[in-house]
Amino acid sequence: MTAIYTLTAVGIIVGMALALYRGLDGPTLYDRILAVNAFGTKTVLIIAVLGFLMGRPDFLDIALVYALINFIGTIAVLKFFEYQDLAKQSSLYHKPK
Amino acid sequence: MSLILDLASTLSLTIGAIFVIIGGIGLIRLPDFFTRLHGASVGETLGAWLVVLGLLLQSGWSSVSIKLILIFILLVITGPTATHALAKSALHGGLKPKHLDQD
Numbered sequence: 001m002t003a004i005y006t007l008t009a010v011g012i013i014v015g016m017a018l019a020l021y022r023g024l025d026g027p028t029l030y031d032r033i034l035a036v037n038a039f040g041t042k043t044v045l046i047i048a049v050l051g052f053l054m055g056r057p058d059f060l061d062i063a064l065v066y067a068l069i070n071f072i073g074t075i076a077v078l079k080f081f082e083y084q085d086l087a088k089q090s091s092l093y094h095k096p097k
Numbered sequence: 098m099s100l101i102l103d104l105a106s107t108l109s110l111t112i113g114a115i116f117v118i119i120g121g122i123g124l125i126r127l128p129d130f131f132t133r134l135h136g137a138s139v140g141e142t143l144g145a146w147l148v149v150l151g152l153l154l155q156s157g158w159s160s161v162s163i164k165l166i167l168i169f170i171l172l173v174i175t176g177p178t179a180t181h182a183l184a185k186s187a188l189h190g191g192l193k194p195k196h197l198d199q200d
Contacts, residue, residue, distance in 0.1 A: 001155065004107050008148060011114030015140055018121030022133070030130055030187040037179050038124060038137045041172070042117065045148050048168065052152055060164040067168060071175040078186045 005053040012046045033077055040070030106154040113147030120144055129195035130187055138180045145172050 016039055023035030044067045051059030080086055120140020127133045149169045156162040 001103065001106070004110050008110045008114045008151070011118050012148070015117040015121035015144075018118075018125050019137075022124045028130055028187075028192060030183060030190070030192060031133065034130070034134060034137055034183055035124065037183070038120070038141055041141050041145055041176065044168065044172070045117070045145055048152055048165070049148065052155065057156065057161040057164075060161060060168065064164060064168055064171070067171045067175065071171075071179060074179045075182055078182050082186045082189055 002053065005049055009046060009049050009053060012042050012049065016042045016046070029081060033074065033081075037070065037074045040066065040074070044070065102154050106151045109147045109151035109154065113144050113151060116140055116144030116147060130192055131184065131194050134180060134184055134187075138176070141176045141180070142172075145176065 019035045019038040019042065023032050023039065026032040026035060044063045047059050047063040047066060051057045051063070076086065117140045120137055123136020123139060124133055127136050146169065149165055149172065153162055153165045153169070156165055
């Protein structure tokens with residue numbers, strides 16, 4: 001199974017490199033946020049696969065925490081750039097009279 | 098039984114890695130932010146789920162498999178939510194799909 005883990009890790013690293021290119025080159029802000037989000041998801045995957053490859057599945061705790069931080073970070077950055085404020089209510093749900 | 102598990106795990110990991118690479122290529126090649134979102138979400142949903150599923154088939158019944166199931170549930174919930182939030186935020190921020198105004 002070591003060969004399969006290595007093959008999967010190489011595939012994920014290729015995907016990470018492509019996401020990194022989009023993050024550096026992205027024409028708009030949202031392209032960069034999308035690339036960072038995709039890169040974070042692939043980081044979770046590669047931490048898990050490397051844990052299995054090295055025979056130390058304890059790395060999965062780090063992968064779990066990384067998945068949580070990645071999601072919260074993406075949502076926080078999106079909310080900040082959408083409303084210029086992290087604590088503001090969305091105007092879609094509270095229309096001013 | 099072990100051979101069947103190994104076979105299913107190999108298949109799942111390989112297809113997952115292929116989907117991750119396809120998502121990356123879509124992220125590079127597609128012309129527009131919204132189409133790139135579509136390409137990235139391929140690698141982020143099916144690719145990630147299949148890789149975690151392949152690892153889950155190898156882990157047996159232990160605390161490792163519980164952690165993998167937690168990661169799987171987290172990926173199922175957060176991946177599409179982040180993609181939806183990105184699309185809503187981009188549309189709200191004034192980004193238009195590319196070919197919509199040319200028709």
